[in-house]
Amino acid sequence: GAVVSQHPSWVICxxxxxxxxxxxxxxxxxxxxxxxxxxPKQSLMLMATSNEGSKATYEQGxxxxxxxxxxxxxxxxxxxxxxxxxxxxxxxxxxxxxxxxHTEAFFGQGTRLTVV
Amino acid sequence: xxxVEQHPSTLSVQEGDSAVIKxxxxxxxSNYFPWYxxxxxxxxQLIIDIRSNVGEKKDQRIAVTLNKTAKHFSLHITETQPEDxxxxxxxASTPKSNYKLTFGKGTLLTxxx
Numbered sequence: 765g766a767v768v769s770q771h772p773s774w775v776i777c778x779x780x781x782x783x784x785x786x787x788x789x790x791x792x793x794x795x796x797x798x799x800x801x802x803x804p805k806q807s808l809m810l811m812a813t814s815n816e817g818s819k820a821t822y823e824q825g826x827x828x829x830x831x832x833x834x835x836x837x838x839x840x841x842x843x844x845x846x847x848x849x850x851x852x853x854x855x856x857x858x859x860x861x862x863x864x865x866h867t868e869a870f871f872g873q874g875t876r877l878t879v880v
Numbered sequence: 881x882x883x884v885e886q887h888p889s890t891l892s893v894q895e896g897d898s899a900v901i902k903x904x905x906x907x908x909x910s911n912y913f914p915w916y917x918x919x920x921x922x923x924x925q926l927i928i929d930i931r932s933n934v935g936e937k938k939d940q941r942i943a944v945t946l947n948k949t950a951k952h953f954s955l956h957i958t959e960t961q962p963e964d965x966x967x968x969x970x971x972a973s974t975p976k977s978n979y980k981l982t983f984g985k986g987t988l989l990t991x992x993x
Binding site for chain 2: 868
């Protein structure tokens, strides 16, 4: 299957700072990427859908100014957690599909964010 | 929107036994149903999927069945092994939502040696 790489795999930052997480499709061009958040022992919660060359579509309740998403190329999407607070600590996961409307999604390995 | 229910939340089996996880969905327009395996600290890994024009699909020890009328689908793992221990998620998607995945709450499967 296609490979999606996420970086970093874990990060610790201080309250008030910003953190950027990268999601790359290594061997295919991903028109659409999705960003999820996962709390311990819970399911994946979709945060936003990122389409190359256009603004991300955020799910209800997700602050777009807090979680900045950029999808500048067909192989890279970034999620920036701005002015991070301890409650932003979570596991963030991205996924990518081969083309818009394509069903199969490939997931990155996730990023563990800890805000202290 | 779509709602996916998954049961059981935890499942413990002996090595060699079979394991079955069941999911129901609410949106009759959903037509793609993947199953993911997630190991601790890792991202989900697609293990099998099924589309609405198929009733059953099998890949070695793993099989998925779909009942569109009842709107439920199930994951079957035969001859379980300790390395099958993980959290399993079912999901559903529909064209009208641009194939966004709606996940179940997950099942923690433990295979005891």
